[in-house]
Amino acid sequence: MSLFLLLILLACFLPPRTQAGEIIGGHEARRHSRPYMACLRTSKKRSECLCGGFLIREDFVLTAAHCIGSLYRVTLGAHDISKKERTQQVIPVSRGFLHPNYTAEKSANDIMLLKLARKAKLTSAVQLLSLPSPRAQVRPGQVCSVAGWGRAAPYHQKSSNILLEVNLTMQDDYQCQSRFPEEYIKATQLCAGDPNLRKGAFLGDSGGPLVCKNVAQGIVSYGEEHGVPPGVYTKISSFLPWIHKTMQRWNGRRLNRKAPTFPV
Incomplete structure (x- = not known):
């Protein structure tokens, strides 16, 4: 059994904590007020978002490691994913970079980079989200x-x-x-x-x-x-060095072999 298949199976049998994602107690976002948001979907037409993610470079989306699986395409610039909005850009994922120390059993180091098959076109509905500084602190009550x-x-x-x-x-x-x-x-x-x-x-x-x-x-x-x-x-x-190093090592021909990768 391959490492990545094993990770997927482990992710399906977690204890009474569960991988997160549904928005509870929220409200509809203002249309395209979060232009960095990415919907990760399979090749199935009009499928639900398997996971979320966000655009941090024109050709990279950051997401959770436990989202590993058959992620064939990323939808950017969407508000209503049931419609083909003119603002949407649907881009296949060419390669995923799983954090080398990710453990599915405890969701440790739960982070993954997705390399897009082509660069996203930045528009009013598709933008990058800034990453924090190395010493960034988020305080209780914020x-x-x-x-x-x-x-x-x-x-x-x-x-x-x-x-x-x-x-x-x-x-x-x-x-x-x-x-x-x-x-x-x-x-x-x-x-x-x-x-x-x-x-x-x-x-x-x-x-x-x-x-x-x-x-x-x-x-x-x-x-x-x-x-x-x-x-x-x-x-x-906590993962900025790995994020920047992984993106910098990708030049379209060479993979970062120090981090596990998977094709889609």
């Missing part, structure tokens, strides 16, 4: 936000066609350490979502960005089985 096309509640069977968003309050690390004592790593993860409010990300939009002051500080990773906040987000600032 209000950030997430967005996605997932379901709006755990009991909903159908994902949202329109982009939803919700504001989240950052939490002290102990809130997530007490909820996920065997998984949460404060050096590489962030804790977000008021435990007294049913607002946050849940199943369906993993890989989307946690945005604080127009900067991507986190990536939707995992949360409680029924969507009760807080949820856990990969801390992007």
Whole structure:
């Protein structure tokens, strides 16, 4: 059995935390107010977003490692994914770069880069999202936000066609350490979502960005089985060297062999 098939199978049998993504307690985003958002889909026509992601370079999308699978195309510039909007750009993924220390069992180092088959054209509906500085800190009490096309509640069977968003309050690390004592790593993860409010990300939009002051500080990773906040987000600032090194080593002909890759 290949490494990547094993990772996919492990991701399907996780304990009572679950990979996150559905936007719970949110509302419709203003059309194209988040032009960096990416919908990861299969080649099936009009399929739901398997995961979210965000454009950080014209030819690279950042997402969660547990989104590994048959990701054949990325839709950029979308608001209603059920329609063929003139702003949309659908681009195949040519190669994925999984973080070399990713572990599916505990969602550690849950980060992945997707190399697009061609560069996205930057427009008013398709833009890059800034990455944080190496020493960036997100403090408890700060209000950030997430967005996605997932379901709006755990009991909903159908994902949202329109982009939803919700504001989240950052939490002290102990809130997530007490909820996920065997998984949460404060050096590489962030804790977000008021435990007294049913607002946050849940199943369906993993890989989307946690945005604080127009900067991507986190990536939707995992949360409680029924969507009760807080949820856990990969801390992007901890992975900046790997992100920049991986993108710099790609020149269209040569792969970064120090990081696991997979074709799609």
